[in-house]
Amino acid sequence: MGVENLFHGFQIAVTPFNLVVAVLGITLGTVIGVLPGLGGANGVAILLPLTFTMPPTSAIILLTSLYWGALFGGAITSVLFNIPGEPWSVATTFDGYPMARQGLGGQALTAAFTSSFIGALFSIVLITFFAPLLAEIALRFGPPEFFAIQLLTFSSFIGLGGGDPLKSLVSIVLGFILAAVGLDIVTGQLRMTFGFVDLMKGFDFIIAVIGLFGVGEILLSVEEGLSFKGTATGMNLRVVLDTWKILPRYARTFARGAFIGFWMGFKPGGATPASFMSYAFAKRFSKHPERFGKGEIEGVVAPETAAHAAGVAAMLPMITLGIPGSPTAAVMLGGLIIWGLQPGPLLFTEKPDFVWGLIASMYTGNFIGVLMVLAFVPFFAAILRIPFAILTPLIVVICAIGSYAVHNSMIDIWYMLIFGFVGYVFKKLDYPLAPLVLALVLGDLAENALRQSLIMSQGSLAIFVTRPIAGVITAVAIFFFVLPVVTPWWRRLRGATPQPS
Amino acid sequence: MRAVDLATASVLILLGGVVVLDSMRIGIGWGIDGPRSGFFPFWLGVILILASLTIGLQAWRRSTAKPFVTREQLGPVLKVLWPATAMVILIKPLGLYVAAALYMGFYMRWVGRHSWLAVALCAIGVPLLTFVVFEMWFLVPMPKGPLEGWLGY
Numbered sequence: 096m097g098v099e100n101l102f103h104g105f106q107i108a109v110t111p112f113n114l115v116v117a118v119l120g121i122t123l124g125t126v127i128g129v130l131p132g133l134g135g136a137n138g139v140a141i142l143l144p145l146t147f148t149m150p151p152t153s154a155i156i157l158l159t160s161l162y163w164g165a166l167f168g169g170a171i172t173s174v175l176f177n178i179p180g181e182p183w184s185v186a187t188t189f190d191g192y193p194m195a196r197q198g199l200g201g202q203a204l205t206a207a208f209t210s211s212f213i214g215a216l217f218s219i220v221l222i223t224f225f226a227p228l229l230a231e232i233a234l235r236f237g238p239p240e241f242f243a244i245q246l247l248t249f250s251s252f253i254g255l256g257g258g259d260p261l262k263s264l265v266s267i268v269l270g271f272i273l274a275a276v277g278l279d280i281v282t283g284q285l286r287m288t289f290g291f292v293d294l295m296k297g298f299d300f301i302i303a304v305i306g307l308f309g310v311g312e313i314l315l316s317v318e319e320g321l322s323f324k325g326t327a328t329g330m331n332l333r334v335v336l337d338t339w340k341i342l343p344r345y346a347r348t349f350a351r352g353a354f355i356g357f358w359m360g361f362k363p364g365g366a367t368p369a370s371f372m373s374y375a376f377a378k379r380f381s382k383h384p385e386r387f388g389k390g391e392i393e394g395v396v397a398p399e400t401a402a403h404a405a406g407v408a409a410m411l412p413m414i415t416l417g418i419p420g421s422p423t424a425a426v427m428l429g430g431l432i433i434w435g436l437q438p439g440p441l442l443f444t445e446k447p448d449f450v451w452g453l454i455a456s457m458y459t460g461n462f463i464g465v466l467m468v469l470a471f472v473p474f475f476a477a478i479l480r481i482p483f484a485i486l487t488p489l490i491v492v493i494c495a496i497g498s499y500a501v502h503n504s505m506i507d508i509w510y511m512l513i514f515g516f517v518g519y520v521f522k523k524l525d526y527p528l529a530p531l532v533l534a535l536v537l538g539d540l541a542e543n544a545l546r547q548s549l550i551m552s553q554g555s556l557a558i559f560v561t562r563p564i565a566g567v568i569t570a571v572a573i574f575f576f577v578l579p580v581v582t583p584w585w586r587r588l589r590g591a592t593p594q595p596s
Numbered sequence: 597m598r599a600v601d602l603a604t605a606s607v608l609i610l611l612g613g614v615v616v617l618d619s620m621r622i623g624i625g626w627g628i629d630g631p632r633s634g635f636f637p638f639w640l641g642v643i644l645i646l647a648s649l650t651i652g653l654q655a656w657r658r659s660t661a662k663p664f665v666t667r668e669q670l671g672p673v674l675k676v677l678w679p680a681t682a683m684v685i686l687i688k689p690l691g692l693y694v695a696a697a698l699y700m701g702f703y704m705r706w707v708g709r710h711s712w713l714a715v716a717l718c719a720i721g722v723p724l725l726t727f728v729v730f731e732m733w734f735l736v737p738m739p740k741g742p743l744e745g746w747l748g749y
Contacts (some may be wrong), residue, residue, distance in 0.1 A: 145734045261647050261654075265608060268644045272615055275637045284633040287618050310680075317672040318665070484708020485700075485718055491680050492696040496726060499692065500736045508684050516677070523664060524601055542636045550630040 101223055104451030107152055108459050116153050117456060120160025121464045125471075127161065128168020129478050133490060134181050135165035135406075136422040136532070137309040140301045141497030143430050151434040152452040158430060159410075159453065160460045162423050163215070166406050167468045168475065170207040170399060175200055175476050183366040183402040186374040190387060190394030201334035203395050204472055209342060210349065210396045212465040214404035217353035218360065219457045222411050226443070226454070229415040233440035238547035239558050241416075243568035245541040246559075247575070248418055251362040252530040254575030262526045270531040273298045274538020281546065293506050300535040301501050304426055306511040307528045309494040311518020313487060330472045338392075345396050348377050352397050356404025361412055361420055366405035373401030407457065414450060415440055418537065422529050425536040598655055600664040605652035608644060615641030672707075679703055691741025693723040 107113065127138035139158050146154035166181075173184040174191035187207060194203035236244075249267050253260045276287045277297030288294040352373040359365035359372070377397035378387045387394045409420030410427075417439035419425035431438045442450050468475065498511040518528060534541075552558035559569045619634030619641060626632070665673070683699035690698075701719030704710045710718075730736045731749070740749055 144736050145730075147736075148734065259651075261651050264647045265644060265651065268640050268647065269608070269611075271640050272611075272637060272644065275640070279633040281630075282627070282633045284622050286622060286633055286637060287615060289618070314673050314676060317676050318669040482708055482710065484704050484710060487676060487707075488679075488700040488703040489718075489722060491676065491683075492700060492722065492726075495684065495687075495696070496692065496730065496738065499738060500730070503737065505688065505739065508687065512681060512684060519673070520600070520604060524597075524604055526604075545636065546631050554626055554631075 100227075100447065100451045101455060103447070104453075104455030105459075107448055107452035108156065108455035113153055113156050113452075113456065114459070114463075116149075116157045117160040117460050117463055118467070120157040121164040121167075121460065121467055124161035124164020124166075125168040125171070125464075125468060125475050126164075126478060128165035128181075129171055129475050130486065130490065133493075134169070134308060134312070135162045136426055137305045137494070137497075138165055139423055139426045139430075140304040141309075141493060141500075143301060143426065143433070144497070144500035146430060147433065151431075151436060151446075152449050154430065154434055155427065155449070155453050156456040156460070158427050159456060160464070162406070162427075163460050163464045164468075165423075166215075166403055167208060167211060167464055170211060171204065171468070171472060171475055172479065174203045174207055174395070176479060181366075183370045183398075183405070185367075186370045186398035187395060187402070189374065189398075190389070190391050193388070193390035194392065194395065197390050199390065201330040202338045202392060203390075204330060205335045205338040205469065206342060206392050206395045207399045208465050208468050209339065210352070210399035211403040212461055213349050214353045214356050214400035214402070215407045215461045216458075217400075218357045218404045218407035218411075219454070219461070221357055222407070222414075222457070223454055226411060226415050226450075229411070230440040230443040233416050234444075236416075236440070236564070237562075238544045238551065239562050239565040240568065242541060242544035242548050243559055243565040243572065244412075244416060244418055245537060245544060246572035247568050248362075248412075248537070249530065249534065250572040250575035251365070252527065252533075254578035255359075255362065255365065255368055258525055258527050260579035262524070263530055266521070266526050266528065266531040267534045270534025271538045271541070273303070273531075274300075274535050275542065280539070281543070296502075296504075298510065298535065299501060299507065300532055301426060301429055302498050302507045302510045303514050303535055304422060304532055305494050305498050306514025307518035307521075307532065308422070309497075310491065310511060310515025311522055311528070313490055314515065314519040315522055317483075317487060330469075335469055341392070342396070345393050347380070348373075348393055348397050349400050351376055351380075352400030353404045356401035356406075357408045359401070360405025360408030366402050366409065366421065369405040370398035370402040373397040407461075410457070413438065414442060414453065417442075417540070419533065422532045425533055428536060597660045597662050597664045598658070601655035602652055605648045605655065608648040609652070612641045612644035612648065615644065675707055676703075679706075687739050689741060691744055692738040693727055694741055694743050696726070697723045 123142070124138060127133040128135065139161055142158065142161060146157055149157070169179065169181045169184040170187060172178045173187040174195050177188050177192040179185040179188050191203045191207060194200065252267065253263045277285070277295050279286050285295060355373045355376070356369045359369035374394060374397045377393050378384045381387065381393060383391070406421070409424045411420065413419045413424040413428055417428065419428045428438050436442065436446060436449065494511060495508050498507045499505070501507060521528060548558050560566045615637050619638035622634040623632035624634040624638040679699055679702055683695045686695035686698065697719045700722060701715050704715045704718060730738055
């Protein structure tokens with residue numbers, strides 16, 4: 096069943112128009128990934144208005160290709176400039192930059208791109224087989240199950256996010272509150288508008304993404320002094336082929352990274368911990384752990400494989416459940432709604448062309464992507480040599496255009512500026528931004544699921560534990576919620592017991 | 597660092613208070629057909645207040661020597677922020693393209709000290725390119741001002 100559908104998908108993805116769209120998306124995405132202040136999420140958000148007139152399948156191919164490009168672009172800045180474009184590229188700088196400093200930039204980049212490709216491919220294959228199954232199971236979900244999944248989504252930010260759990264919680268709640276502003280579609284009442292007409296429309300998460308990630312990031316990067324000391328790429332065919340000869344030695348690192356990436360990745364916020372976990376595992380199992388951090392190629396392979404496997408896996412809950420696994424997936428979900436598609440399990444039965452075209456385009460997109468970045472790295476790296484006084488206003492202008500284009504409304508540009516400032520302050524105080532965006536996207540869905548569940552149960556919260564599937568999901572969610580509370584205790588308990596004995 | 601942490605927590609507590617009050621106004625209980633409009637936001641507000649309160653208390657107890665932002669860092673940040681704000685103000689009377697051109701040119705000359713030729717090329721070229729992409733290719737209209745009107749758009 097899966098193979099036939101996939102074949103059908105390829106017939107859609109491999110039309111000349113869609114291939115051109117993919118190449119365009121990857122090029123733009125890589126540029127966006129390289130530029131400071133622009134990453135996958137806000138790149139996709141800014142380009143979203145341009146897709147309104149496209150057929151949905153081509154539109155999603157453009158946006159996903161952009162996403163793959165941005166993931167590849169992040170590796171370029173990490174290796175050559177020691178600037179992780181995204182949090183999950185941080186681990187790549189540990190060994191990637193030292194390699195580049197030693198003149199092995201070409202090797203490091205080849206390893207990074209190849210690992211990305213393999214990690215992504217692993218996740219795509221799993222998506223091809225699991226997505227239809229998951230969608231079928233999800234068809235039987237009712238409101239309580241969906242609310243439980245929402246709980247799980249947000250609990251994993253708190254339990255696995257790694258930062259201050261309270262600040263993650265604040266971020267989530269803030270997102271939900273912003274989502275609640277405006278007209279309550281169930282009762283028709285206005286909420287938190289305080290008589291302002293502009294507040295009636297509520298806050299669009301696309302604007303939040305552009306402001307928080309785009310403008311906020313620019314403010315952070317100008318603060319650091321704006322000097323990019325890049326190293327030469329040192330990339331040619333010889334280097335690529337030689338690196339490919341030694342990469343099979345790290346087959347186990349690849350496998351481990353891909354598996355960790357997929358496993359962590361389909362839960363929100365999983366890409367960053369996945370890349371660090373994969374790096375840590377590679378170091379622990381290595382025969383030469385002392386070489387890590389000084390320019391060991393395995394230290395590039397491990398985090399890149401995991402980060403890309405996770406980045407792709409984030410698409411799985413988006414297409415099957417309508418719940419995005421990452422801010423970028425959230426923006427794409429917003430796109431689906433704008434193009435007139437209802438995200439969720441019904442997509443597989445009602446819009447098979449769209450879903451399978453999308454899945455097939457993941458194969459083609461990543462394949463074209465890895466070839467393109469391997470061939471054009473010097474060109475992409477040259478972007479960072481554009482003077483900062485040009486890049487900075489350029490990015491601010493692009494953000495403003497993107498914000499306006501979503502609804503053709505001037506107030507959105509103001510919101511973008513305000514979100515930019517908030518993003519800057521929050522980032523400096525370690526409030527995570529991704530949960531806020533996801534909560535803003537899912538706010539209405541979560542609230543409706545909660546309300547419908549409560550109506551079903553006559554107001555009893557027990558409905559989330561008594562139904563079998565919802566119960567299991569809720570239990571896992573609660574486990575993640577209490578994890579940050581229990582962990583210090585557990586550590587103290589384990590740390591304290593050996594001493595008296 | 598501590599002061600900003602405390603200030604942020606206070607703002608969030610205040611925001612939580614506003615949310616809770618507004619939710620109570622529209623009803624947080626059980627209506628005829630299920631939970632009323634204020635039910636969900638009310639509990640969000642409560643959680644926000646409690647969490648921010650705890651964050652504030654933790655910040656109060658912990659004192660860090662690290663400042664939130666140094667004078668050297670604040671300069672460049674403000675240099676981006678206020679011209680950007682000026683640009684947004686100018687969009688209304690001048691249109692987005694002219695405002696963007698002025699903003700880019702100003703920033704390049706003031707912060708980057710680029711030559712007038714480079715400034716003119718970028719400040720005119722970039723808005724022109726976006727005009728072609730958005731208005732002509734993808735038919736996404738941007739706010740326009742007198743210049744575009746004079747040119748016939």
